[in-house]
Amino acid sequence: MRPGVVVLAAGNRSRGDDAIGPLLLERLASWLAAAGRSAEFELIDDYQLQIEHALDLQDRRLALFIDAGWRTPAPLAFYAIAPAAAAAGSSTHALSPQALLGVYRQIGLADPPPAFVLCVSGERFELGADLSPAMQAHAEAAWRQLQRLCAQPDAARWRAMAGAGAD
Amino acid sequence: MIQKLETAEHPGTLRRVAIDAVSRVEGHGKVTILLDERNQVQQVRLHIVEFRGFERFIQGRPYWEVPVTVQRLCGICPVSHHLAASKALDQVVGATRLTPTAEKIRRLMHYGQILQSHALHFFYLASPDLLFGFDSDLSRRNIVGLAAAHPETARRGVLLRKFGQEVIRITAGKRVHGTGSIPGGVNKSVTPEERALLLADIYQIVGWSRDAVRLIKDLHAQNAALYNSFGVCRSNTMSLVGTEGELDFYHGSLRARDANGGILFDGVDYGDYSQHIEEEVKPWSYMKFPFLAAFGKRNGWYKVGPLARVQNCDRIPTPLAEIERREFIDYCGGLPTHAPLAYHWARMIEMLHAAETIKDLLHDDAILGDDLVRSGTRATEGVGVIEAPRGTLIHHYRVDEDDLVTMCNLIVSTTHNNQAMNEAIRQVAVRYLQGREVTEGLLNHIEVAIRCFDPCLSCATHALGQMPLSVELIDAEGRLVHDLARNGDGSFAYSGD
Numbered sequence: 001m002r003p004g005v006v007v008l009a010a011g012n013r014s015r016g017d018d019a020i021g022p023l024l025l026e027r028l029a030s031w032l033a034a035a036g037r038s039a040e041f042e043l044i045d046d047y048q049l050q051i052e053h054a055l056d057l058q059d060r061r062l063a064l065f066i067d068a069g070w071r072t073p074a075p076l077a078f079y080a081i082a083p084a085a086a087a088a089g090s091s092t093h094a095l096s097p098q099a100l101l102g103v104y105r106q107i108g109l110a111d112p113p114p115a116f117v118l119c120v121s122g123e124r125f126e127l128g129a130d131l132s133p134a135m136q137a138h139a140e141a142a143w144r145q146l147q148r149l150c151a152q153p154d155a156a157r158w159r160a161m162a163g164a165g166a167d
Numbered sequence: 168m169i170q171k172l173e174t175a176e177h178p179g180t181l182r183r184v185a186i187d188a189v190s191r192v193e194g195h196g197k198v199t200i201l202l203d204e205r206n207q208v209q210q211v212r213l214h215i216v217e218f219r220g221f222e223r224f225i226q227g228r229p230y231w232e233v234p235v236t237v238q239r240l241c242g243i244c245p246v247s248h249h250l251a252a253s254k255a256l257d258q259v260v261g262a263t264r265l266t267p268t269a270e271k272i273r274r275l276m277h278y279g280q281i282l283q284s285h286a287l288h289f290f291y292l293a294s295p296d297l298l299f300g301f302d303s304d305l306s307r308r309n310i311v312g313l314a315a316a317h318p319e320t321a322r323r324g325v326l327l328r329k330f331g332q333e334v335i336r337i338t339a340g341k342r343v344h345g346t347g348s349i350p351g352g353v354n355k356s357v358t359p360e361e362r363a364l365l366l367a368d369i370y371q372i373v374g375w376s377r378d379a380v381r382l383i384k385d386l387h388a389q390n391a392a393l394y395n396s397f398g399v400c401r402s403n404t405m406s407l408v409g410t411e412g413e414l415d416f417y418h419g420s421l422r423a424r425d426a427n428g429g430i431l432f433d434g435v436d437y438g439d440y441s442q443h444i445e446e447e448v449k450p451w452s453y454m455k456f457p458f459l460a461a462f463g464k465r466n467g468w469y470k471v472g473p474l475a476r477v478q479n480c481d482r483i484p485t486p487l488a489e490i491e492r493r494e495f496i497d498y499c500g501g502l503p504t505h506a507p508l509a510y511h512w513a514r515m516i517e518m519l520h521a522a523e524t525i526k527d528l529l530h531d532d533a534i535l536g537d538d539l540v541r542s543g544t545r546a547t548e549g550v551g552v553i554e555a556p557r558g559t560l561i562h563h564y565r566v567d568e569d570d571l572v573t574m575c576n577l578i579v580s581t582t583h584n585n586q587a588m589n590e591a592i593r594q595v596a597v598r599y600l601q602g603r604e605v606t607e608g609l610l611n612h613i614e615v616a617i618r619c620f621d622p623c624l625s626c627a628t629h630a631l632g633q634m635p636l637s638v639e640l641i642d643a644e645g646r647l648v649h650d651l652a653r654n655g656d657g658s659f660a661y662s663g664d
Contacts, residue, residue, distance in 0.1 A: 012239050013239065014224070014236070014239040015239070045343070046342070046343050047239075047243075047245070047343060050287065050328070051287065051290075051291050051324065051325050051328055052283075052325055052328045052329040052332055054325060055325065055329055103321075103325065106318065106321060107318070107321055107322040107325050108318060108322050126220065127220045127221055127224050127239075128220070128223075128224045
């Protein structure tokens, strides 16, 4: 039996603020372990979302995507998402969380679980860069938001929190 | 060849159309097209930021970290960098020959990578264009549209990709950030349970891969005139081939052919790559332009990747893929094809070969062995070359007596294909945009040509909130006439006069 909640974090630890997803996921893993709640969640990190991640959404009751944002609201944005078509690009890179839900629905699976995005605003993404000072501050706000979400992983509650701001 | 369209005589007097395929914060691709007042194409350029920062990033690090660290270069083919770095550093630790278990585990990992990458490319990126048409309704031209019209095709694409990821997870230790390959060998083999898990699915995977070849073959047959002529750019080709001239993605020597298929060089030890390949810097591009040194900048440029490999080898050493290769060669009349859309056909033949090779390796008991690592006389330099999904990948390192990397040089497949991609889009621009008002459908033809090569656009960075594509049309006086932006949901927003 799969854990009911899946948290997918996308990012590259060697590219400055892009590391925020994996870093938050690491912190969440420790927090859940200390609380004896690891079995409720599956935590997945990857460089970016791809079509096979649709299969990671199967048999879940709730999904959370964590990612860095560029030119997105600071310190963070938290919002519910719905399935959408992926824009055709020029290379095989990444899908948006919305496009991943679209893939899920169209490959013969039932409707995807309620899904939300925690997008943490960043500004520095160069190879070898550390987290920017701004992202370090945003990371703390994001961590508090993540704790609140995971304390009560319930779709109705998350919907109420969506759009309510960071703090 | 229409290199004359690389630089217009009076660019300041021309209108500028920019296809800005920005999907990353830094490191992105952009196409600029200059049109004169009669909409005649005067200049076409593809700009891609290269990974030069990574070479500085790796200097000063202990060599044993490198096979793991280099995976952060590319989120799409991290295994290729993992293995190319390992091969280079095998030489540094004196492992002139790997144990049978180590080599077969690495091969299994690599062919898993080829399978999943080719599946992603074809089913996710390319097939919506091919099945619906280049200027079809934009709302259908994506994998969701594909899934609605061809649900089984879309489902297979996801499951093929997933299987390849499972092969990587088992051989590399983890789905991402794998550590399986180390200088001198590997740090784990496959357990009988893991083998059984993969064997349960591999025959289905081979069957689906055959069907994928059939699908692309049928598409070629249905519209041969388009497929054989779209964006054709004649050039030399280069790839690794095995010791008997066979297709080999993991190891071999370098072979290059001219545009007619004649051998330019063969059996070249890839450690000597720098004697055969030089790179030209052009002031308008961040990415270098490699060429075969003996033939100069103008005539020495070449293609790499599936189309080059399938035509460069003498045979494919698995039966089903070899049948398909022969049919492909026959279809082309025995002469090399230089049609970018044929990349997709060659790519699917390679995917079938990868699936067959994985099947064979899973039946080889050597992958269960425990003799994993070799070492020998220490060296200060190593070159590793591998055929990554998109083409030849070169890693070159020097290491000092304190085990720290002092020099790193990488040539990635997208760099090898730089001139070929530029030539292909020039052909397409002239054929489809000349004298016409620019529309999204017409601009997609340019992107279709780029997608054939599947360039890496510094893909190891990802962030939300970016515009995947924007198009600007600027008149001869530099004024913005209109701009066209593609939103994250695939819709287009248009503004202007």
